[in-house]
Amino acid sequence: MADIQGSYDDLFTAVPRALAELLDGGDVGGSVAVFVDGEPVVDVWGGFADAGRTVPWQRDTVVGVYSVTKTMTALCALILADRGELDLDAPVARYWPEFAALGKEKVLVRHLLSHTAGLPDWDGPVEELYDWASATARLAASAPQWEPGTAAGYHSLTQGFLVGEVVWRVSGRSVGEFFAEEVAGPLGADFHLGLGAEHDGRLALTVPPPGRDEDYTASAPGNEAAPGTALRVRDGNSVAWRRAQIPAAGGFGNARSVALVQSVMACGGTVGGVRLLSAAGCARAWEEQFSGDDLRLGMPVRWGLGYGLFGSTFGWGGWGGSLVMIEPEARMVVAYVTNQMREPAGDNRGLEIVISAYDGLTGLRG
Template identity: 85%
Template sequence: MADIQGSYDDLFTAVPTALAASLDAGDAGAAVAVFVGGEPVVDVWGGFADAERTVPWQRDTIVNVWSVTKTMTALCALVLADRGELDPAAPVARYWPEFAAAGKEAVLVRHLLAHTAGLPDWDGPVDDLYDWPSATARLAGQAPQWEPGSAAGYHSLTQGFLVGEVVRRITGRSVGEFFAAEIAGPLGADFRIGLPGEHDHRVAPTVPPPGRDEDWTASAPGSSAAPAAGTGIRVRDGNSEAWRRAQIPAASGFGNARSVALVQSVMACGGSVRGVRLLSRAGCDRAWEEQFRGEDRVLGMPVRYGLGYGLFGSTYGWGGWGGSMVMIEPDARMAVAYVTNQMREPADDTRGLEIVMAAYDGLKGLQG
């Protein structure tokens, strides 16, 4: 059985057991954190930070969590909405006048957060993702692919630039700067959107699925929808220095399970964690407001979207390419985070769900 480091409440033994099972099945490395009431009941890690399996995963190892980053960017928007500086029902052009081009006058901020704005694809070169003015100007000039608000199509890369530029227009700070100053800083969370070079030595590079190499590209396999247009992101792109330094707020966040669970505990605990209040309870509840229910035309599957989060029964959260995920259970004040450097084929990847189910086992004992 894989060697698991860290600590956990005895009621939650199923969680490190599930982590060990994934490592025993061939994964390189991973970490899991479960917070209840803003405090850790599980904080464990294991395996290796490199594909060659020579560098053990450490307590402070960090990893690109891909689209789990979207939950951090959404939280920035929710904080601004709670302060009265951002109206989710307002036209995007109120804050970003250039965005009204090409028939987008009626696109609302909530459409950006719920993948219904009609701008799901990035049609530029990968290198332009690293240039914020270029990326946002390109999106401002694009025409929507459908009537905004009428359909959903997963904005896998574009959502972060769209929401992030609104944040920048309101605050004068990049989304990475705002997140660092207003969220991660006050909480003491080890998570960054735009990674400074001094943290490179802690990064566990992404490992492609068995049988794949670093040219493997993000897609939605098994989708009944037409393949997404635009530039495909390869594993090697995500492992590049340019990707780490850039702010790609839909996909380039770096952290560990502990930091993801800590930040999203704000949402699980009604806006306040460890004496730090970032949101009112009403501000948290905004995330629950259903914006779309139906088939996502990019993912080719049924979805429910709230304001920046996917809705799943009594929980909400989101997952990232390669397997990392976060799930929030507000009724139990619980946040569950799983991060890994080991990708699997999406159709075969149930690791995050298994971790969440193991956390629920522990929760039953805690509540019993």
């Protein structure tokens, strides 16, 4: 069985076992964390940080988590809303006047967070993602594809720029700066919206699915031909990608940092004595904004404010398999990050990890 490092409560032995089984099944590397009441009950890692399997995954290895990043960007907006600085029911154009062009004057801030704004597709070149001013100007000059609020279509790359620009207009700071100063810094969380050169030595690059190369592109399980510019693994592994702020998909961290940050949402806004928002501000995240078929994902989805809703839990996953799931009733967060991609259809690794964590929770609460 694969060698698993780290620590875990004896009630949660199913979690490291599940990670070991994934590594034994061919995955390169990854880490898992389970936090209850803001404290780690599982913090484990294993495998390798490189495709050649020569560099062991370490405690401080970080990896790109792609769309798990959306939960971090949403948290920034929810903090501003909780402080009364951002009105989620206000038109986006109140904060970003140029955005009102071409019929977007009725797009509300909550539409950005719930994928109902009508701007799901990135139609520019990949290189433009690395230039904030160009990317946001392109979106401001775009027409919505449907009446805002009436339908949902997963804004896989665009959501981060849309929410991030609002954060910048309200706070005077980029979303990466806001996150670092208001979230990661106070919590001591090793998560980054964009990665500085000083961290390159501990980065695990993304490994394409077996039989694929770095030209492998992102697609949803039910929608292989989604419109817009295709993102390749080689793009996500590029220096330009990690130096940029791409707040829908350009976050880097490990399972520990993901679980620590999102424990804020599981624990009523306060973790480790650090209060980031009120209990009511947390509860906003799982207020249903849309329920039905998502036009881009090609499957039924329930959207809250920046999070997908799944029964009594909420959270989201990223391209390649990383995932965070928040269970507010149990004050639990489960995070799984990996450098090993699999084909989206049939990739249940994150779900397997979550189920293994519930085994431990049953014993803890019993």
